[in-house]
Amino acid sequence: MTDLIELTAADAAARVRAREIEPGELFHAYRERAAANELNAFTWVADGAPEGSPGVDTALGGVPIAVKDLFCTEGVPSQAGSRILEGYRPPYTATVVGKLSAAGAPLLGKTNQDEFAMGSSNENSAFGPVLNPWDRGRVPGGSSGGSAAAVAAGLAPWAIGTDTGGSIRQPASLCGIVGVKPTYGACSRYGMIAFASSLDQAGPLTRNVTDAALLLSQMVGHDPLDSTSLEFPGPIELPRAEDLRGIRLGVPEDLLGGAGIEPGVRSSFEATLALAEGLGAIVEPCRLPHAPHALSAYYLIAPAEASANLARYDGVRYGLRVDGDADLDRMYSHTRAVGFGAEVKRRVMLGTYALSSGYYDAYYGTAQKVRTKIAEDFASAFERFDFVVTPTSPWTAFELGAKTDDPLAMYMNDFCTVPMSLAGIAGISIPSGLSDGLPVGFQLAGPAFSEARLLDAAHALELAIGFDGSVIRR
Amino acid sequence: MSATDRRWEPVIGLEIHVQLKTATKMFCGCELSFGDPPNIHTCPVCLGLPGALPVLNARAVEFGIMIGLALGSQIAPRSLFHRKNYFYPDSPKGYQISQYDVPLCLGGSLGDVRIHRVHLEEDAAKLVHLGESGRIHGSDRSVVDFNRSGTPLVEIVTEPDVRSPEQAREWLTLLRTTLRALDVSDVNMEEGSLRADANVSVRPAGCTQLGTKTELKNMNSFRFLERGVRAELERQIGLLEGGDEVVQETLHFDPTSARLTSLRSKEEAHDYRYFPEPDLVPLAVSDEMRDAIGARLPELPTARAQRFERELGLDPERAKELAFHRELADYYERALASADGGRDQAVAVANWIPQLVERIGSDADPADSRVEPGALAKLASMVAARQVSRDAARDVLTRLVSDGGDPREIVVSEGLQAISSEDGDQLRALVDSAIAADPDAAEKVRSGNMKAIGPLVGYVMRETKGRADGGEVTRLIRERVNAGS
Numbered sequence: 001m002t003d004l005i006e007l008t009a010a011d012a013a014a015r016v017r018a019r020e021i022e023p024g025e026l027f028h029a030y031r032e033r034a035a036a037n038e039l040n041a042f043t044w045v046a047d048g049a050p051e052g053s054p055g056v057d058t059a060l061g062g063v064p065i066a067v068k069d070l071f072c073t074e075g076v077p078s079q080a081g082s083r084i085l086e087g088y089r090p091p092y093t094a095t096v097v098g099k100l101s102a103a104g105a106p107l108l109g110k111t112n113q114d115e116f117a118m119g120s121s122n123e124n125s126a127f128g129p130v131l132n133p134w135d136r137g138r139v140p141g142g143s144s145g146g147s148a149a150a151v152a153a154g155l156a157p158w159a160i161g162t163d164t165g166g167s168i169r170q171p172a173s174l175c176g177i178v179g180v181k182p183t184y185g186a187c188s189r190y191g192m193i194a195f196a197s198s199l200d201q202a203g204p205l206t207r208n209v210t211d212a213a214l215l216l217s218q219m220v221g222h223d224p225l226d227s228t229s230l231e232f233p234g235p236i237e238l239p240r241a242e243d244l245r246g247i248r249l250g251v252p253e254d255l256l257g258g259a260g261i262e263p264g265v266r267s268s269f270e271a272t273l274a275l276a277e278g279l280g281a282i283v284e285p286c287r288l289p290h291a292p293h294a295l296s297a298y299y300l301i302a303p304a305e306a307s308a309n310l311a312r313y314d315g316v317r318y319g320l321r322v323d324g325d326a327d328l329d330r331m332y333s334h335t336r337a338v339g340f341g342a343e344v345k346r347r348v349m350l351g352t353y354a355l356s357s358g359y360y361d362a363y364y365g366t367a368q369k370v371r372t373k374i375a376e377d378f379a380s381a382f383e384r385f386d387f388v389v390t391p392t393s394p395w396t397a398f399e400l401g402a403k404t405d406d407p408l409a410m411y412m413n414d415f416c417t418v419p420m421s422l423a424g425i426a427g428i429s430i431p432s433g434l435s436d437g438l439p440v441g442f443q444l445a446g447p448a449f450s451e452a453r454l455l456d457a458a459h460a461l462e463l464a465i466g467f468d469g470s471v472i473r474r
Numbered sequence: 475m476s477a478t479d480r481r482w483e484p485v486i487g488l489e490i491h492v493q494l495k496t497a498t499k500m501f502c503g504c505e506l507s508f509g510d511p512p513n514i515h516t517c518p519v520c521l522g523l524p525g526a527l528p529v530l531n532a533r534a535v536e537f538g539i540m541i542g543l544a545l546g547s548q549i550a551p552r553s554l555f556h557r558k559n560y561f562y563p564d565s566p567k568g569y570q571i572s573q574y575d576v577p578l579c580l581g582g583s584l585g586d587v588r589i590h591r592v593h594l595e596e597d598a599a600k601l602v603h604l605g606e607s608g609r610i611h612g613s614d615r616s617v618v619d620f621n622r623s624g625t626p627l628v629e630i631v632t633e634p635d636v637r638s639p640e641q642a643r644e645w646l647t648l649l650r651t652t653l654r655a656l657d658v659s660d661v662n663m664e665e666g667s668l669r670a671d672a673n674v675s676v677r678p679a680g681c682t683q684l685g686t687k688t689e690l691k692n693m694n695s696f697r698f699l700e701r702g703v704r705a706e707l708e709r710q711i712g713l714l715e716g717g718d719e720v721v722q723e724t725l726h727f728d729p730t731s732a733r734l735t736s737l738r739s740k741e742e743a744h745d746y747r748y749f750p751e752p753d754l755v756p757l758a759v760s761d762e763m764r765d766a767i768g769a770r771l772p773e774l775p776t777a778r779a780q781r782f783e784r785e786l787g788l789d790p791e792r793a794k795e796l797a798f799h800r801e802l803a804d805y806y807e808r809a810l811a812s813a814d815g816g817r818d819q820a821v822a823v824a825n826w827i828p829q830l831v832e833r834i835g836s837d838a839d840p841a842d843s844r845v846e847p848g849a850l851a852k853l854a855s856m857v858a859a860r861q862v863s864r865d866a867a868r869d870v871l872t873r874l875v876s877d878g879g880d881p882r883e884i885v886v887s888e889g890l891q892a893i894s895s896e897d898g899d900q901l902r903a904l905v906d907s908a909i910a911a912d913p914d915a916a917e918k919v920r921s922g923n924m925k926a927i928g929p930l931v932g933y934v935m936r937e938t939k940g941r942a943d944g945g946e947v948t949r950l951i952r953e954r955v956n957a958g959s
Contacts, residue, residue: 071525072523072524072525078524078525085524090518090523090524090525091518092518092523094525189525190525190526190527191525191526193524194524194525196752197753225527225529227527227528227529227530227753227755228752228753228754228755305749305752307559308559308567308569311559311561311568311569312522312524312568314561314563314568316563316618317521317522328563332561352747355559355748355749356747357745357747360748360749
C-alpha cells in the first residue's frame with residue numbers, strides 16, 4: 001500500500017478523485033500523526049472530518065488542512081496563541097477557511113503560533129514553543145511556526161498561515177517547505193484575528209510549489225465582508241514552467257548588505273542564482289534604496305495598528321477576565337496584564353506611543369512615508385525586472401532561546417521579507433538547499449497579482465534545485 | 475442673564491449627532507431598532523468579535539451626502555475613516571470608526587449659522603448602570619446592550635455663530651425640520667436620535683477674541699439645551715465678573731437640579747490616537763453620484779419659507795414660523811389648497827394657524843386635530859368676507875377644536891352671523907342705545923378723548939354677543955357722536 005503521508009497534497013487529491021484512496025483513510029492517517037503532536041505544532045485536532053464535507057470530486061479532493069490558530073473556526077478553539085483568548089470558540093468561520101472547506105479541504109486541526117502573530121520563532125505562544133522537525137532543539141520560525149512544522153513533519157498534508165512581515169515565508173524557510181505571501185487584498189481577511197490590518201495576508205504553507213498553487217487557487221477572490229479584498233485577475237493554474245528563459249531577476253544588494261546574512265545562507269543563495277542563470281534567467285543587481293529602512297517603518301506601522309486591533313481584548317465580552325469584581329480600570333489592566341505575553345505588551349506599548357498626540361507625525365507619519373517610498377522602489381525595480389530575489393531569512397533555524405532576550409536580533413529575521421509586506425506585493429519562499437543540515441529559503445517577490453507567474457518561476461527553480469521534499473521523520 | 479447681557483457676548487457652537495434611519499447598521503447587516511429586547515440585533519462586526527471587519531453602508535453615505543447638500547456643504551470627492559481609540563465597555567472594538575481630518579462634507583450654512591463640517595461615524599453600544607447612582611462609578615453592576623452598537627451617525631459641527639440660548643434652541647428646531655424634510659432620521663431628542671452638545675464661551679461685548687470655552691454634553695431636549703446653555707453662560711459671566719477664570723472642561727447638565735457638573739478637565743482630556751482605519755478603503759464620491767443625490771432632494775424649510783414669503787406674501791416671521799415646523803406648513807398648504815379664494819387668502823389663512831396652535835398646543839400636529847384644513851380656510855374666508863366677526867370666529871375655532879365640523883354650520887346654528895350696518899338698522903340702533911346709556915363717554919369722545927370710546931364699543935359688542943365687527947362699531951360710534959354735535 002502507498003504511504004499516504006509521503007504523497008504531496010496535489011497527488012493525494014488526484015488519487016482521491018481517481019478513487020484510489022478514500023478521503024476518510026487520508027484524514028485518519030494525518031489525524032493520528034497530528035494528535036500525537038510531538039512538536040507542539042497543534043493547539044486543537046479534529047476527531048474526524050466534519051459531517052457533510054463536500055464529496056471527493058472537488059478541487060481539493062478531501063485532503064485535510066491544518067489552519068493557523070488565528071483563523072476563526074465556528075465552535076472550534078481559535079485563540080491566536082494567546083492566553084487572553086484561551087478556550088475562545090467563535091460563532092463564525094473565517095472566509096478563507098470556509099472557501100477551502102467548500103473546495104473539499106476539511107479542517108484537520110488548529111496550529112500553534114506566536115501570540116497574535118507577533119514573533120519569528122514561535123516562542124511567543126501562550127501554548128508553548130513549536131519544535132523544528134529538522135532539529136527539535138531549534139525553532140521552526142514564526143509566527144506560522146505550527147503550520148510550517150506540521151507540513152514539514154508530515155503531520156498535515158498542507159496548511160495555511162498568515163504573513164504580516166514574513167510570518168509565512170520565514171517559517172517555511174526554516175522548516176524547508178514552500179510558503180506564499182499573496183498580494184495584499186488577494187485573500188479575504190474576514191475572520192482572521194488581526195495583528196496589523198494593512199499588512200496581514202493569508203497564504204499557503206506546502207511541501208512544494210504545485211501544492212501551493214492548488215491551495216492558493218481556492219483561497220483568492222473578493223469577499224463582500226472584507227472591503228480591502230479584491231477580485232483576483234484570472235485563474236491560478238498549476239505551474240508547468242521548467243525553465244526561466246528571459247526572466248529577469250533583480251538582486252537588491254543594498255538590502256542584502258544590511259541583513260547580516262550567514263555565510264551558509266549566502267552560498268545557498270548564490271548557488272540558486274547560478275542555477276537560475278542556467279535555466280535562462282538574467283540575474284542582475286537591482287536597487288531598492290529605501291528597503292533597508294523597511295524594518296524600522298514596519299516596527300512602527302504594525303505595532304500602531306496592533307495597539308488598536310488588540311484593544312478589544314478587554315475582558316468585557318469574551319475571553320479572559322481578571323478581577324471582574326474590581327472597578328472597571330482594574331479589571332481592564334489586570335485582564336490585559338495577565339492575558340497578554342511580553343512581546344504583545346511591548347508592541348502594544350510601542351504602537352500606542354507611536355500614535356500619541358505630538359508623536360504621530362514623527363513616528364507613524366514618517367513610517368507611512370517610508371512605506372510609500374519602498375512601494376515606489378519596487379515599482380521602479382519591476383520596470384526592469386520580473387522578480388526581486390533574496391534569501392528569505394538571513395539565517396537557518398536557530399536554537400530555542402537563542403534570541404529571546406534580544407528583541408532587535410529577533411526582529412532581524414524579517415529584514416528581507418518586510419519590504420515586500422510594506423509594498424503589499426506577492427512573495428514566495430522555496431527551499432534552496434541545506435546549510436549545516438538545516439534548510440535555507442530562497443525568496444522571489446513579484447508585483448501585485450503576479451502570483452501565477454511567480455509560482456511558475458518558483459516551480460522551474462524547484463525542479464532545478466531538486467530539494468528532497470520528503471517528510472521529516474525523526 | 476439680565477443686565478449682564480449688554481456687557482458680555484455669548485459665543486456658542488453646536489455639535490449635533492444624528493442617528494440615521496437606514497435599514498441596517500453602519501458597518502454590518504444588523505437591523506436598526508429602538509426599544510427591542512437587548513442584544514438581539516448583533517453580529518461579529520458590531521460585537522467587535524476577533525477577526526470581524528467593517529463594510530461601509532452605502533445608504534448611510536447617501537444620507538450623509540443629502541445632509542451635506544441640504545446644508546450647502548462641499549462634498550469631498552475622497553474622504554477617510556479613522557479609528558478613534560478609547561477604552562469603555564460601550565466601545566466593543568476599543569475604538570470608534572469616525573471621520574477625522576478628511577470628512578465627507580466641509581462648510582455650508584443653515585439659516586444664520588455657518589456649518590464647519592459634517593461627517594459619518596458609528597454609535598456606541600448602550601450602557602445601563604444598575605444600582606442607586608445610575609452612573610458607572612458606584613453602580614452595583616453595569617450591563618451593555620449592543621443593539622445600538624454601530625448605528626450610523628452623522629455629526630454636524632457648526633461654527634461658533636450662535637449668540638443666545640434662545641437662538642440655539644431655534645436653530646436646532648430648524649435643523650430638525652430640515653433633517654425631517656430629508657427623511658434621514660427620526661430626529662427625536664428624547665429617544666436619542668438627535669443629540670446636541672454645545673461649546674459655550676463669553677467675551678466682553680465688542681471684543682473679537684474668543685473666551686475660554688466649555689463643552690456641555692448631551693442635553694436631551696430642546697428645553698434642556700436652552701436651559702443648559704443659559705445656566706452655563708450665567709456661570710461663566712459670574713466667574714469673570716468675580717475676577718475668576720473660566721476653566722476649559724466638559725460639563726454635564728443635570729436638568730432636574732439645573733446644575734452643571736464637571737466630567738473631565740483639559741488635563742484629563744483623552745488622547746484618542748486617531749489613525750486611518752486600515753480595514754476600510756477611502757470613501758470616493760463621484761460628481762455624478764453627488765449630483766444625482768442633489769437632484770432628489772425635497773424642498774427644504776429655508777426654501778419653503780422663502781417661497782411662502784415670495785409667492786404667498788407672508789411676512790418673513792410668519793413664513794418661518796410655518797415653514798420651520800413641517801406639520802404646520804403641511805397643514806397650512808392643505809388648507810390653502812381647499813380655500814375658496816385660493817391663494818388670495820394665503821395671508822388670512824396663515825394668520826389663523828397660530829390661533830389653532832394656541833388651542834391644540836405647540837407640540838401637537840394640527841393634522842391630528844379635529845379641525846379639517848378646509849374648515850380653517852373656510853373660517854378665514856368667512857372672516858375676510860365679514861360673514862363672521864373676528865371675535866366670534868375665535869369661538870367657532872374653539873368649537874372646531876373640540877368637536878370638529880363645518881364652521882358655516884356652527885355659525886348658523888349658534889346664531890353667530892356678523893351683524894353689520896349694511897344688513898339693516900340693528901347695529902345703528904345699538905350704537906344709539908350705547909350713546910344714550912353713557913352720555914358722558916359720548917361727550918368725551920366728541921371732545922377728542924378717544925380712550926373714552928371703549929365702554930361704548932364694549933356695550934355694542936356685549937349686546938351683539940361679539941357678532942359685530944369691532945372696527946365697524948368704532949367707526950359708527952365716531953360718526954354718530956360727531957354728527958350729533
